[in-house]
Structures are given as C-alpha cells and as structure tokens.
Amino acid sequence: MTSTSDDLADYALTARGLTKQFGGFAAVNNVDLSIRRGSIHALIGPNGAGKTTCFNLLTKTLAPTRGTIIFEGRNITNLRAADVARLGLVRSFQISATFAHLTALENVRVALQSQYGKSFQFWRSLDAVAPLNRRAEELLERVGLANARHLAASDLSYGKKRALEIATTLALEPQVMLLDEPTAGMGHEDIEPITDLIREAAQGRTILIVEHNLSVVSTLCDRITVLQHGELLTEGTYREVSSNPDVISAYMGGVDEL
Numbered sequence: 001m002t003s004t005s006d007d008l009a010d011y012a013l014t015a016r017g018l019t020k021q022f023g024g025f026a027a028v029n030n031v032d033l034s035i036r037r038g039s040i041h042a043l044i045g046p047n048g049a050g051k052t053t054c055f056n057l058l059t060k061t062l063a064p065t066r067g068t069i070i071f072e073g074r075n076i077t078n079l080r081a082a083d084v085a086r087l088g089l090v091r092s093f094q095i096s097a098t099f100a101h102l103t104a105l106e107n108v109r110v111a112l113q114s115q116y117g118k119s120f121q122f123w124r125s126l127d128a129v130a131p132l133n134r135r136a137e138e139l140l141e142r143v144g145l146a147n148a149r150h151l152a153a154s155d156l157s158y159g160k161k162r163a164l165e166i167a168t169t170l171a172l173e174p175q176v177m178l179l180d181e182p183t184a185g186m187g188h189e190d191i192e193p194i195t196d197l198i199r200e201a202a203q204g205r206t207i208l209i210v211e212h213n214l215s216v217v218s219t220l221c222d223r224i225t226v227l228q229h230g231e232l233l234t235e236g237t238y239r240e241v242s243s244n245p246d247v248i249s250a251y252m253g254g255v256d257e258l
C-alpha cells in the first residue's frame with residue numbers, strides 16, 4: 001500500500017480544513033484541496049461559492065480563520081504573500097495603473113528586476129543589463145507580444161494586457177502559478193489565444209485557475225474542484241464533475257450554466 005507521505009509528495013500545493021469566516025459567516029468552510037504537481041487545476045462553482053475567497057487564502061492575500069496550507073512540503077499558512085512568491089507560489093499580476101504608461105518591455109523588465117533586483121542593482125553599465133533585456137524580449141515573444149514590446153501597456157487590447165500579465169508573472173519563474181479568471185471580460189477572439197498561452201505556460205509548472213468559462217475549463221484543466229456554499233462539493237476530471245448530479249443541480253440553482 002502506498003504511504004500517505006508518498007501521496008503527498010505528488011502535490012505542489014495542499015490545503016486542509018481551510019476555513020474563512022467573515023463575522024459569523026463562513027465564506028470557505030473546511031475545504032481540503034490537493035493540487036498535483038504539473039497539473040492545471042481549476043476551482044469552479046456557482047456565484048458566491050467561495051472561489052475568490054479560497055483563491056485569496058491560497059495566495060496569502062487573506063489569512064484563514066482555520067486550516068493549513070502546505071506548499072512543496074512547507075507549511076505556508078502563516079507566511080505573507082511576498083514570502084510565498086519568493087518561494088515560487090505566484091499569483092498573476094493585475095496590470096496596475098502605475099505601470100500603464102510603461103511599455104510592455106519595461107513592464108516585464110520591472111518584474112525581472114523585482115526577481116533579480118539584488119544582483120542587478122550593483123551592475124552599472126548598460127552592457128550588464130543586456131541579459132535582462134534579452135530575457136524580457138524572450139518572455140514577450142513567448143506570450144505573442146514581440147511586436148507590441150514598445151507599446152504602452154495602456155494601449156494594448158484587453159487580451160494583450162492579460163498576455164502581458166502572464167509574461168510578468170512568468171518573469172518570476174513560479175513553480176505554481178495562480179490565475180484569477182484569466183478569460184474574464186474577453187471576447188471570443190481573445191479566449192483561444194489566452195487558453196493556448198496558459199497551456200504553454202503550464203509546461204514544467206503547476207497552475208491553479210479560478211475560471212467561470214466552463215468551456216475553457218473543459219479544454220484546459222486536468223482536475224477540477226467544485227465549491228458550493230463555501231464547501232467542497234466534488235473533485236475530478238471535467239467529465240466526472242460535469243456529469244455529477246450534485247454539480248448539475250448546484251449550477252442550475254444559479255445563473256451559470258454547466
């Protein structure tokens with residue numbers, strides 16, 4: 001029989017008994033999650049199910065009321081977001097207004113500098129920062145923004161802004177990348193490229209994604225955890241969860257369609 005510790009070694013990120021109460025209300029209640037290393041794992045559920053709260057707990061944006069979060073064998077329950085980012089658990093950047101006036105290239109360079117800042121700040125000559133520029137160019141190429149590198153972030157289309165967000169996240173070389181509704185607000189034309197991009201970014205890493213678009217979830221994700229009323233409803237492949245009568249009824253009770 002396989003031991004529990006062997007099983008745990010397959011998972012990049014696990015949560016046990018994760019609970020978040022706001023006043024007396026449990027937005028997330030006693031949730032267990034196991035995100036297998038190298039997988040693309042989705043967190044889904046009807047409106048108000050607790051997805052965003054759960055995501056914020058895992059990214060350390062919110063402190064849990066109860067429960068434990070283990071990242072690569074290390075208890076990160078009491079660490080701050082910046083600390084877990086340094087360990088390799090990174091939430092995708094939202095393009096902030098501060099960087100809107102910077103070009104796509106400059107935005108990626110800022111992310112690279114935050115990753116390698118300590119070693120680069122002592123480098124004085126322009127030649128010395130060339131590797132940083134080369135790496136920024138590579139990342140932009142990887143997300144299909146090579147031709148947009150000199151455009152201000154604010155001038156990019158919505159889909160390209162999200163691609164830039166992924167490039168800046170990849171600059172931090174995350175082992176686990178957490179994406180909050182990467183296709184939200186996108187038109188059809190942008191959804192397929194961003195889905196391809198996430199699949200490509202998943203090479204060699206683990207991705208956890210909160211996503212409303214179930215067709216994106218079905219094509220992209222290996223495992224799906226379904227939440228309802230803050231609790232774990234079920235977990236499985238898309239085929240398994242989408243044929244689960246409890247999941248169907250949870251979605252029929254809300255505005256979302258399965």
Ligand SMILES: Nc1ncnc2c1ncn2[C@@H]1O[C@H](COP(=O)(O)OP(=O)(O)OP(=O)(O)O)[C@@H](O)[C@H]1O
Binds near residue numbers: 026045047049053054
């Ligand atoms: N800061 C807060 N204070 C009080 N209640 C909150 C807070 N944040 C979330 N909630 C409540 O917790 C529940 C879960 O919210 P959450 O945003 O996590 O759900 P969700 O599944 O992400 O929903 P949606 O799909 O609508 O974004 C909701 O009833 C929400 O009103």
